[in-house]
Amino acid sequence: MKEQFYLSMHDLWNRKKNVLSLLLQMTLTFLLIQFIFNAVFELQNLRQEVGRLTEVQDMYFLLDVSTTEQFFQAFEPENIEKVISFFEFIFENESFKALPLQTNTFLPPDERFDAFEGNMGSTMSFMYATSLLEALFDLNTISGRFFNETDYVNHYDYIPVVLGFDFMDAFEVGDIFEDSFHGYLENFKVIGFLEQNSTYVDLMSSWHFQSLDRVMLRPLNQNHSLDVSYFLIPLSKIYVIPESTDQMREIVTYSDELGLFSFMFRNMNDQLELLSEERMMWIQSQLFLTGLITILTLVSFTISLLQFIDKKRHEFGIHYLVGARNKDISFRIAFQVIPFLIVGSLIRIGLLNQMDYGWLTMGISLLLSILICLIPLVRMSNLNLSALIRWRIT
Amino acid sequence: MTLIKLNHIKKNFGAKEAEVQALKGISLEIKAGELIAITGTSGSGKSTLLNILGCLEEQTSGSYMLSDHEINSKSKLELARLRNEMFGFVLQDFSLIESYTVKQNMLLPLLYVKDKKRKKVRQEMFMELVDKLGLTEKINTKVALLSGGQKQRVAIGRALINSPKVILADEPTGSLDKKTSAEILDLLLTLNKEGKTVIIITHDPKVANHCDREIQIEDGIIFKDILR
Ligand SMILES: Nc1ncnc2c1ncn2[C@@H]1O[C@H](COP(=O)(O)OP(=O)(O)OP(=O)(O)O)[C@@H](O)[C@H]1O
Ligand SMILES: [Mg+2]
Numbered sequence: 001m002k003e004q005f006y007l008s009m010h011d012l013w014n015r016k017k018n019v020l021s022l023l024l025q026m027t028l029t030f031l032l033i034q035f036i037f038n039a040v041f042e043l044q045n046l047r048q049e050v051g052r053l054t055e056v057q058d059m060y061f062l063l064d065v066s067t068t069e070q071f072f073q074a075f076e077p078e079n080i081e082k083v084i085s086f087f088e089f090i091f092e093n094e095s096f097k098a099l100p101l102q103t104n105t106f107l108p109p110d111e112r113f114d115a116f117e118g119n120m121g122s123t124m125s126f127m128y129a130t131s132l133l134e135a136l137f138d139l140n141t142i143s144g145r146f147f148n149e150t151d152y153v154n155h156y157d158y159i160p161v162v163l164g165f166d167f168m169d170a171f172e173v174g175d176i177f178e179d180s181f182h183g184y185l186e187n188f189k190v191i192g193f194l195e196q197n198s199t200y201v202d203l204m205s206s207w208h209f210q211s212l213d214r215v216m217l218r219p220l221n222q223n224h225s226l227d228v229s230y231f232l233i234p235l236s237k238i239y240v241i242p243e244s245t246d247q248m249r250e251i252v253t254y255s256d257e258l259g260l261f262s263f264m265f266r267n268m269n270d271q272l273e274l275l276s277e278e279r280m281m282w283i284q285s286q287l288f289l290t291g292l293i294t295i296l297t298l299v300s301f302t303i304s305l306l307q308f309i310d311k312k313r314h315e316f317g318i319h320y321l322v323g324a325r326n327k328d329i330s331f332r333i334a335f336q337v338i339p340f341l342i343v344g345s346l347i348r349i350g351l352l353n354q355m356d357y358g359w360l361t362m363g364i365s366l367l368l369s370i371l372i373c374l375i376p377l378v379r380m381s382n383l384n385l386s387a388l389i390r391w392r393i394t
Numbered sequence: 395m396t397l398i399k400l401n402h403i404k405k406n407f408g409a410k411e412a413e414v415q416a417l418k419g420i421s422l423e424i425k426a427g428e429l430i431a432i433t434g435t436s437g438s439g440k441s442t443l444l445n446i447l448g449c450l451e452e453q454t455s456g457s458y459m460l461s462d463h464e465i466n467s468k469s470k471l472e473l474a475r476l477r478n479e480m481f482g483f484v485l486q487d488f489s490l491i492e493s494y495t496v497k498q499n500m501l502l503p504l505l506y507v508k509d510k511k512r513k514k515v516r517q518e519m520f521m522e523l524v525d526k527l528g529l530t531e532k533i534n535t536k537v538a539l540l541s542g543g544q545k546q547r548v549a550i551g552r553a554l555i556n557s558p559k560v561i562l563a564d565e566p567t568g569s570l571d572k573k574t575s576a577e578i579l580d581l582l583l584t585l586n587k588e589g590k591t592v593i594i595i596t597h598d599p600k601v602a603n604h605c606d607r608e609i610q611i612e613d614g615i616i617f618k619d620i621l622r
Binding site: 003314315317318319320321322323324325326327328386 | 445450451470471474475477478479483489490491502503505506507552556
């Protein structure tokens with residue numbers, strides 16, 4: 001057995017080029033299979049998460065369908081009162097809860113943030129936090145603290161911020177920095193860091209879980225507003241947990257009265273169904289593609305092994321002559337698949353940097369190997385090895 | 395002492411209409427230490443007989459006793475072990491792995507020796523054997539680069555490495571010129587003198603004349619069995 005393994009490694013080495021292309025195919029297949037698993041499981045997790053969020057009360061989001069004209073009007077100084085009144089109507093309403101989920105990329109002029117500048121610009125964003133955000137998505141800090149009640153109402157010279165996990169490389173609790181995203185200078189002070197892999201969901205823009213690892217949270221606090229944009233940003237993406245659908249209609253009516261915004265509302269569960277349908281279609285087409293590539297990989301592996309058997313018939317005959325059984329030689333053939341399994345899996349883990357559902361992919365890989373070996377092994381068992389060494393026939 | 399006893403061995407190839415009866419009932423006794431030539435026209439069944447003797451193929455009917463083993467009832471594993479331990483094969487086309495060195499070819503049977511002690515003892519015999527075959531200079535040479543006579547000596551070395559009781563040679567000199575043929579024949583005769591049972595298929599009357607016994611096969615049966 002050990003000898004056969006050694007021989008089979010030797011066999012692979014002797015056709016390196018072929019092996020390399022097979023390895024590429026195998027890796028590609030593994031990656032595609034892993035992608036599908038990820039997609040399926042992410043969708044499942046998303047359904048779970050939305051189920052959890054809407055377990056007690058329905059959740060809606062307000063779809064901003066304001067016209068360009070309305071958009072510019074909202075910035076007019078004479079309209080600031082209206083904007084503020086709508087802001088308060090939404091976020092300080094006693095009868096329903098609202099959550100601003102708008103994120104904006106930013107890049108403060110501070111070298112500690114340089115690491116967060118990607119090729120395409122900034123890779124980080126900021127978001128307005130409320131206690132509802134903390135509660136809904138169960139946000140926890142790994143060091144420092146999250147915002148408390150006063151952070152949402154008091155005015156500070158340094159606005160307290162909670163940073164995503166990735167920022168821990170560059171900052172510590174207590175660090176300060178400044179930025180002028182809103183067009184005027186603001187000072188910030190780090191009060192805590194979120195746990196790694198903190199996420200939220202925003203079905204309005206994506207079916208992915210949104211990572212908070214590179215997000216800065218600042219408390220939604222009117223007392224830090226110096227400009228109308230401060231109110232407009234959180235208003236541009238609002239999730240609402242009303243007591244009844246009527247309240248959603250009230251919001252729409254009120255915004256229509258003000259004339260600065262136009263909204264439509266949609267139930268989060270309806271949106272989930274819509275997204276799921278789309279997603280399932282994507283997964284299906286992906287499944288089809290992966291199936292095709294898997295079959296192709298299977299075929300090229302099988303052909304490669306069959307060619308190998310054909311080329312080595314004489315050699316196998318000699319082994320038979322000196323004491324091998326068909327079975328021994330079959331092992332030599334089957335063993336050839338092992339390195340592909342190992343290297344393919346390693347590359348998959350290395351590239352995706354994840355082991356999630358690894359056992360499932362492992363199972364699939366094993367199944368693949370069995371399928372790959374099937375035809376060659378049948379062929380092997382049908383070979384009449386004693387005939388192979390006959391002078392007359394070879 | 396009887397080493398091999400064949401009783402009414404038949405061997406058919408192919409199925410139904412295309413069936414070929416290669417052996418039509420061979421009964422034969424071979425004693426340990428005999429030197430036997432098997433002769434006969436082409437297609438008469440010589441190689442088929444040798445393959446059955448060497449446990450490479452199984453007979454269609456009849457019984458085969460080897461020492462006190464009943465070959466008919468052996469598993470594939472046991473047959474493979476017999477090929478490995480009891481027999482050494484020398485074939486007309488040498489049946490060597492061309493891309494392997496002399497040493498790798500000669501040690502090939504040891505790959506299938508399970509017993510570690512036995513394996514070690516055999517490996518230690520290697521240099522002595524190489525010396526005897528006159529291949530000392532060539533151990534690390536690829537077989538593809540050797541002459542026909544040298545190749546056949548490598549094949550004999552491989553046949554001997556696991557100390558078999560019986561050497562089965564199928565036209566061992568068939569691809570060689572006169573001089574090398576004589577050398578190879580000499581080698582086989584020496585082995586017989588050292589105690590091995592040697593069975594040689596040959597078309598060459600001179601080779602047959604050197605043997606103690608000549609079994610002539612015609613059309614799948616024993617036509618003559620001559621002791622000299
Ligand atoms: N594997 C096989 N399948 C079908 N027929 C076979 C097979 N092996 C041998 N035969 C047939 O059996 C008969 C005996 O063949 P065998 O090889 O034993 O003859 P031989 O005496 O060794 O001949 P030669 O002197 O030419 O080597 C021949 O008719 C041959 O065609
Ligand atoms: Mg023959």
